[in-house]
Each structure stands twice: as structure tokens, then as C-alpha cells.
Amino acid sequence: MAEFKDPGLHHHHHHLLLQVLELSGELRQEWDDFNLRFPGTRAAVIDSIGLSGTSGQEIKGKVWRPDITASNEVQLKERNPHGDDFLRISSEGHLSWTQRVHYSFPCPLDLSGYPLGVHTCKLKLNSLGYFWNELQPSWHGEGAMDHSNVMMSHGYELSVVKTSAETVTLAHKPRRQLLVEMEIKSFSGWTVKHTVIPMIATVTTAYLAFFINIRGACARLITCLMSLMTAAIFHENTYRRVPQAGYTMAIEVFTGTCLTFIFVATVETVVVDVLSHLPGKGRRSTPSPHTSFALEVGDQKPDLTDERVGARGHVAAIWLDRCFRVLYPAAFLAFNGVYWVLYN
Missing domain, CATH: 1.20.58.390 (Neurotransmitter-gated ion-channel transmembrane domain)
Known part of the structure; x- marks a missing residue:
């Protein structure tokens, strides 16, 4: 089971004319893989192994990782071939994978009260290939989304962030979907x-x-x-x-x-x-x-x-x-x- 823990939001930018919200930050996924457990030695006890950038690219390529992505993304960002992520493997087989993410997804605005009003934007995350009974991601508690240091584009303020998970049907197949619901307040x-x-x-x-x-x-x-x-x-x-x-x-x-x-x-x-x-x-x-x-x-x-x-x-x-x-x-x-x- 993949578990999402403490994704941090660094920046929000809203294109008013296009009604597209851009989100940048860090996404951390944690899961257990007992096949990757390794014993420590008395001489030097190694608790975990960290793999980042090109140094551990070959090893990371052989490790299974969740294929979670944004289902409603309208503009895919070109991935860095050297990797903008960090993978930590503990001796007990617990993995923590941190990625730098940048999502662009539609956010229809309620312009009846413009320039005032509150707008609700929803980011949907789900697996591309695994069904709901094969991969069941979930948020790590109520504080899974950290938006304390978020920076918004001019004229907007992030007021409320809610996270939830549900089973939906995508491409005629049931999948587990993670939902981030953000209330963005515009000021005049x-x-x-x-x-x-x-x-x-x-x-x-x-x-x-x-x-x-x-x-x-x-x-x-x-x-x-x-x-x-x-x-x-x-x-x-x-x-x-x-x-x-x-x-x-x-x-x-x-x-x-x-x-x-x-x-x-x-x-x-x-x-x-x-x-x-x-x-x-x-x-x-x-x-x-x-x-x-x-x-x-x-x-x-x-x-x-x-x-x-x-x-x-x-x-x-x-x-x-x-x-x-x-x-x-x-x-x-x-x-x-x-x-x-x-x-x-």
C-alpha cells in the first residue's frame, strides 16, 4: 500500500484567462517492500540507504515505485532525465520517495462575484495502470498536505485545503483516487x-x-x-x-x-x-x-x-x-x- 505523507506546496499560480492552476511542491510517498530488507552488521550498523540524482539512478530503476500521477493535468511538464527525486530505503524494507512535482490542472472559476469570491480547485491523483485492489494509496492523516509556506500568485490567497480518497471508474476500470480540494480566495x-x-x-x-x-x-x-x-x-x-x-x-x-x-x-x-x-x-x-x-x-x-x-x-x-x-x-x-x- 502506498501512503502519501506530508506533500509540501511551495507555489500556486493561477492563469485567470485560461482558468488553469499551476502547483509546484514536493510529494512524498511511503510504502513497505519486505524484499528490500537488509541486515546490519556489528561493525557498522546501516539503518538506511539514500539514493538521489544520477548517483543512484541505476539502483532506483530496479526498485518498484508507485505510478501516481495527476489525472486531470492539462500540461505535462518535461521531466528531468537526471531525476528530481530522492529515494530512501530503510533496513526494515520501508521506502520513502520524495519528488519535486509541478502540476497544471483546470480550475473553473465562479466569476459571479469577481473580483471578490472563493473558488474551489480540485487536483486528482491516481495510478495509471494499477486497479483499486492492486494499489490503494491513502493520505497520511489529517495533516497530509502542508501549505503553511505556500506562495500564491498576485490577487489570490489559499484559505482551505482538504484531502480525501475514493474509488472511481477510469477508462472503464475501478481505481483508487486521491483528491486535493483547495479553496482559493480572491481579494480585490x-x-x-x-x-x-x-x-x-x-x-x-x-x-x-x-x-x-x-x-x-x-x-x-x-x-x-x-x-x-x-x-x-x-x-x-x-x-x-x-x-x-x-x-x-x-x-x-x-x-x-x-x-x-x-x-x-x-x-x-x-x-x-x-x-x-x-x-x-x-x-x-x-x-x-x-x-x-x-x-x-x-x-x-x-x-x-x-x-x-x-x-x-x-x-x-x-x-x-x-x-x-x-x-x-x-x-x-x-x-x-x-x-x-x-x-x-
Whole structure:
């Protein structure tokens, strides 16, 4: 019976676009072979023999070893011809075989809560040729998987590792399979810095357009359009790092809502400009000497509440602008409160 003992995980790397998890570490297998027992001598008692690299390659080639491999591996790593392993044979016929392993296996992600959420990845190990009654590998206790010093790729954290064994049917033959179930937690630090904060900044920039004098339609419209274009660029760059999914992701909800807010600000700017240019009954609007921007220029202090024109459209434009100065940030803050509570 082959027994797996203390496999150490050194490194995890997850390819987000390919949804493939790469695992590197050491795998130790122990079993008993009484045919390899050897007696000690009184002059020099030899407890065990160690074989590593090329020094013991010829002897290792004559020793039976389990053919355990990953059944769901998608990319086989080229083996070192000199051997990345160490075989120890004790005088009592107990063997311990330590290998350096590198597995690449599929890990489908649940992207509904991306960039937040917990993903479950499963590594399946089984014999290639031996059936369940010929080779029955098992894990060595609850602490068989040592992941205390694991190093994860940026943006992920290994939270839970579970090991189990079961009998499954592979190629129409029953085999004993070892299962490693890993829960990988993704945190949003990277996405917050490169997507969330820039998107909030663009929404805020579009909001500042409401404080520009309604007569400065060009300045207001350029501010909104620049914010919309910048947000669209961040939106596209975000999806280049995320695999395509048939369902709505959390990041889609956030970036899509931010684009909607900026688009609404752009439409409001156009509507305000149209209303402010509606002619009044029997009178014409006189050009204002004030600057288009709501800033103090020299000794002139523009009055944003200037209603001297008297046209109903002009009054409606000012009223609409005042409403959006309050409703726009209030709605965006409410959305953020609901979003982060819901997806966190």
C-alpha cells in the first residue's frame, strides 16, 4: 500500500484567462517492500540507504515505485532525465520517495462575484495502470498536505485545503483516487487600484460638470465626453484580464453602472443646453457678459442662478441642474453602499 505523507506546496499560480492552476511542491510517498530488507552488521550498523540524482539512478530503476500521477493535468511538464527525486530505503524494507512535482490542472472559476469570491480547485491523483485492489494509496492523516509556506500568485490567497480518497471508474476500470480540494480566495486590492478607483474618479469628474455655468455648454459637454471615454477605456482593459463568462459578473455591474451615470450626466448636459436656448414669449435672450465657467474671473462673479432672461426653458434648465447636483451624488453613493454590501 502506498501512503502519501506530508506533500509540501511551495507555489500556486493561477492563469485567470485560461482558468488553469499551476502547483509546484514536493510529494512524498511511503510504502513497505519486505524484499528490500537488509541486515546490519556489528561493525557498522546501516539503518538506511539514500539514493538521489544520477548517483543512484541505476539502483532506483530496479526498485518498484508507485505510478501516481495527476489525472486531470492539462500540461505535462518535461521531466528531468537526471531525476528530481530522492529515494530512501530503510533496513526494515520501508521506502520513502520524495519528488519535486509541478502540476497544471483546470480550475473553473465562479466569476459571479469577481473580483471578490472563493473558488474551489480540485487536483486528482491516481495510478495509471494499477486497479483499486492492486494499489490503494491513502493520505497520511489529517495533516497530509502542508501549505503553511505556500506562495500564491498576485490577487489570490489559499484559505482551505482538504484531502480525501475514493474509488472511481477510469477508462472503464475501478481505481483508487486521491483528491486535493483547495479553496482559493480572491481579494480585490488589484482591481480596486486599477478599475474601481479610476471609475469613481471619472464619475466624479462628470459630476463636476454640473457646477459649470449652463451657458458653457461646450465646456460641460467636453467634460462629460472625456469622462465617458476614459471610463470606457478602463472598462475594456478590465475585461482583457477576465475570461469570458455566460453570466453577469460583479465587476460588470460596477463598471456598467458607472458608465450609465456618466452617460446620464452627458444627456443632462444636452437637455439643459436645449432648455436654456428655448425662446421666451415675445422677447429674446440677451447675451450674458459672464464667462461660461462657474469660476471667478477678475472682478466678475458669475451668478449661476441668473434668471433675468425670464424664459420658461431657462428656468427649467436651472431647476434641472440644481436637482442633478443633489440626486446624482446621492444615487451614486446609494449604489456603492448596496453594491459592496451585496457582493462582499
